[in-house]
Amino acid sequence: MLLGRTNAGIALLGHSGMTRFELAYEENPIQWWAEGNWNGTRVFSQKFPYPAMAVEDLLARVLNGGQCGRCHRTTVVGIIVDGDYCCFTLVAEDLDDDGKYRYIRTCEVEGDEVGRRGTG
Numbered sequence: 249m250l251l252g253r254t255n256a257g258i259a260l261l262g263h264s265g266m267t268r269f270e271l272a273y274e275e276n277p278i279q280w281w282a283e284g285n286w287n288g289t290r291v292f293s294q295k296f297p298y299p300a301m302a303v304e305d306l307l308a309r310v311l312n313g314g315q316c317g318r319c320h321r322t323t324v325v326g327i328i329v330d331g332d333y334c335c336f337t338l339v340a341e342d343l344d345d346d347g348k349y350r351y352i353r354t355c356e357v358e359g360d361e362v363g364r365r366g367t368g
């Protein structure tokens with residue numbers, strides 16, 4: 249259930265410098281949360297009915313307002329913002345329920361466009 253989104257989020261957390269990651273839940277009603285160590289502090293998501301939402305909330309807490317290691321612009325996750333931001337957006341490579349998802353950065357998309365223009 250939303251496994252592809254959950255996995256894409258965990259992969260991006262791994263690339264963001266998170267040194268410990270845990271996904272946990274409690275029952276009645278079922279509520280998921282994610283937590284980890286990042287930049288010397290423990291960070292927690294809020295509680296959600298699906299693990300993907302917990303992972304995406306933790307991602308936003310870690311990456312919103314950070315700096316892209318590639319283009320050095322301010323980062324934001326999940327939404328595309330006009331202006332001088334580097335936005336991590338989720339793209340689906342397969343629309344099955346457990347399809348393959350990954351995050352792509354604004355500067356990676358721009359790089360692709362420049363590449364296509366260059367080769368004409």
Ligand SMILES: [Zn+2]
Pocket residue numbers: 316317318319320321334353354355356
């Ligand atoms: Zn960037």
